[in-house]
Amino acid sequence: MKIAQIAPLQECCPPTQYGGTERVVAYLTDELVRLGHDVTLFASGDSSTPAHLVSCVDRALRSNPSVRDPLPYYLMMLDEVRQRADEFDVLHFHTDLLHFPLIRSFSHRTVTTLHGRLDLPDLRHFYTAFADVPLVSISIEQRRPMPPVSWLGNVYHGLPECLLPFNAVAHGGYLAFLGRISPEKRPDRAIEIAVRAGMALKIAAKVDRVDQPYWDTTIAPLIERHPNVEYIGEIGEREKTRFLGDAIALLFPVDWPEPFGLVMIESMACGTPVIAFRRGSVAEVVDDGVTGSIVDSVEEAVAAVRHIGAIDRAGVRRTFNRRFTAERMAYDYLALYNCSKYEPVPANRVALPPPDLHVAA
Helix, strand or coil: CEEEEECCCCCCCCCCCCCCHHHHHHHHHHHHHHCCCEEEEEEECCCCCCCEEEEEECCCHHHCCCCCCCHHHHHHHHHHHHHCHHHCCEEEECCCCCCHHHCHHHHHHEEEECCCCCCCHHHHHHHHHCCCCEEEECCCHHHCCCCCCEEEEECCCCECCCCCCCCCCCCCCEEEEEEECCHHHCHHHHHHHHHHHCCEEEEEEECCHHHHHHHHHHHHHHHHHCCCEEECCCCCHHHHHHHHHCEEEEEECCCCCCCCCHHHHHHHHCCCCEEEECCCCHHHHCCECCCEEEECCHHHHHHHHHCHHHCCHHHHHHHHHHHCEHHHHHHHHHHHHHHCCCCCCCCCCCCCCCCCCCCEC
16 A cells, blocks of 8 residues: 655654654654555655654744744645645545645545544534544544544554563652643642652653743752752653663643553553543543552552552553554554545555454444
8 A cells, every 4th residue: 555644843763862743754654665565655754664754844833943934834744745646545644733734636646644632612613614524533532522524434543563662660759740840730740749749750841942931930949949859851762661661650740631642552552550540531541450550640640659559560561562552553553444435546555454343432
């Protein structure tokens, strides 16, 4: 099958540090190539991929200080995709809603995965206007605010099985917070949980420009006040293995409708259980009592920390292997591609029946 993957341009694929969507696109692309498909990746030129790379900007936009407005670069990329659309059996977009007006004539050969929150009021009007475009959610909960649209399926994210090795023992003796410093991610709540549980907390997170005031006025003073809390900054893939693997648990105290939460399955891959608040996708990703604890308050989170030793780390990894590998993700998407109504271009195809599908329409 000839497949186009259209990635965001904010980060390279895969990102060197923070970046969820581009990371998922990279893992999916790699796995589709491994399975024998002819894949073209539209992404930043500093991406690393076994697919055919179409460089849409020289380097990721976030790492380019000369870029002030990302929109022109996205429009140039999408115009390139539109001009080459007939080369592909299916075009898989990961660019939110920017491409919708450009794909009207061939939307039946497209799949769009929505990676972000969908509860913003203006989005309802937009998706109502484009109700025929085939969409994929990354959790069933993500769909809740949407009007009637053309859901093709639901596919949970996945990671390469060997990316983050299993760690049977948490040598570090600390709690971990990984991701982004922002009010909806609630690092302040993570600090409170660690303080009340009498545990060390390590925070590995980036601070976006828009969140700098929140860092300056709320989080930095809390870290300074509590010697058990250490901020280590933004980390890359290599550092994640030790950071997550040596943690007793990952704290995921979100206070927003999280569409998926990639860090939760990164933690599970290491065998590290997750203590997460019941928001957004959490109840779909965390198996309560098996891969961690789902809580509704700081008090419950503190209690979960004190009983985290009851969670079998090997069982956490086994659940990851069963539910959240990149191979499973790729087979799920292939099933959806095969459901798409397209006229195939002349090409040798690879017929690979998907095992044990997790696709939900």
